[in-house]
Amino acid sequence: AKGVGNNMFRCYDSYMDENAHRRFVMENGMRRALENGDFLLYYQPKVNLVTGEITAMEALVRWDHAELGIIAPSDFIPLAEETGLIIPLGEWVLRQACAQNKWWQDQGHFRLRVAVNLSGYQLQQAEFLEVVRRALADTGLDPQYLELEITETVVMQNPDFTVRLLDQLCEMGIHISIDDFGTGYSSLSHLKRFSVNTLKMDKSFVKGVAENGPDAAIATAIISMGRSLNLSVIAEGVETEGQLEFLKKTECDEVQGFLFSKPIPPEEVLRFMKGRGAH
Numbered sequence: 001a002k003g004v005g006n007n008m009f010r011c012y013d014s015y016m017d018e019n020a021h022r023r024f025v026m027e028n029g030m031r032r033a034l035e036n037g038d039f040l041l042y043y044q045p046k047v048n049l050v051t052g053e054i055t056a057m058e059a060l061v062r063w064d065h066a067e068l069g070i071i072a073p074s075d076f077i078p079l080a081e082e083t084g085l086i087i088p089l090g091e092w093v094l095r096q097a098c099a100q101n102k103w104w105q106d107q108g109h110f111r112l113r114v115a116v117n118l119s120g121y122q123l124q125q126a127e128f129l130e131v132v133r134r135a136l137a138d139t140g141l142d143p144q145y146l147e148l149e150i151t152e153t154v155v156m157q158n159p160d161f162t163v164r165l166l167d168q169l170c171e172m173g174i175h176i177s178i179d180d181f182g183t184g185y186s187s188l189s190h191l192k193r194f195s196v197n198t199l200k201m202d203k204s205f206v207k208g209v210a211e212n213g214p215d216a217a218i219a220t221a222i223i224s225m226g227r228s229l230n231l232s233v234i235a236e237g238v239e240t241e242g243q244l245e246f247l248k249k250t251e252c253d254e255v256q257g258f259l260f261s262k263p264i265p266p267e268e269v270l271r272f273m274k275g276r277g278a279h
């Protein structure tokens with residue numbers, strides 16, 4: 001009996017060690033990557049369904065790892081949040097996205113919004129508004145060309161706090177979108193308190209809209225909710241012509257997804273926009 005107990009304990013212990021070791025390696029790797037400039041931003045366009053125009057480019061972070069190649073955010077954002085590294089990483093993303101957009105404008109390429117994803121931890125920072133102000137001031141980007149995407153879950157976690165924060169961001173002239181909309185618990189009465197411009201319908205509903213089942217019903221409800229609150233609605237994760245047809249028919253305002261473009265590095269953004277007739 002003694003042997004079994006020891007073994008189990010050992011097993012558990014080495015699992016803990018391994019896990020802790022992996023986290024240690026990842027955390028240090030992220031720290032070094034921030035210092036070395038090994039993070040980069042890919043961009044995915046948002047398309048107006050009526051005019052066909054590109055309205056924004058969403059910045060999506062990647063880690064360009066020397067040995068592992070390009071690492072997706074789902075593999076490091078959670079640990080960045082646990083370790084607090086999301087604060088410097090998030091600030092880098094914000095500044096980089098603003099600087100990139102300002103550069104596109106200064107080169108005379110195009111004028112559109114750059115959309116930045118925010119973690120709830122960033123919003124809770126006392127100096128968050130100051131960080132945003134500084135990013136805009138230092139890069140010279142006009143606030144109307146910055147969009148912030150905040151998930152519905154984060155917005156609803158502490159509604160009283162978010163109402164005030166969103167008011168201030170809105171006063172600065174920044175565009176606000178509620179990301180992954182439909183996965184949280186917003187009601188119409190909640191929503192009308194928030195200064196937001198756009199509801200971004202979660203891709204889990206967009207997936208099945210062409211099948212005329214529950215996804216189509218939910219999507220229709222979200223689009224009409226947006227209309228009654230005077231908010232624009234964008235659908236993310238649009239992959240098929242069938243989904244696009246449904247979204248046009250239900251008068252969704254904008255779309256984003258692999259059907260138009262996957263997230264691409266900045267050099268390809270220029271090519272993509274030129275291909276659509278921009279300069």
Ligand code: C2E
Nearest residue numbers: 060061072073074093117118119237238239257258259263
């Ligand atoms: P998200 O903000 O909901 O972004 C949408 C994700 O769906 C992106 O994955 C995008 O590449 C992917 N996607 C776009 N079009 C399609 C499509 O047609 N079909 C499918 N199946 N997927 C599509 P990605 O880039 O791996 O990012 C995953 C998540 O990581 C993001 O979800 C966001 O929550 C987070 N994230 C990315 N960049 C940042 C960042 O800079 N800061 C923070 N805090 N989070 C970020």
Ligand code: CA
Nearest residue numbers: 058117149179
């Ligand atoms: Ca997003």
Ligand code: CA
Nearest residue numbers: 179180202236
């Ligand atoms: Ca989303």
Ligand code: CA
Nearest residue numbers: 179180202203
């Ligand atoms: Ca998501």
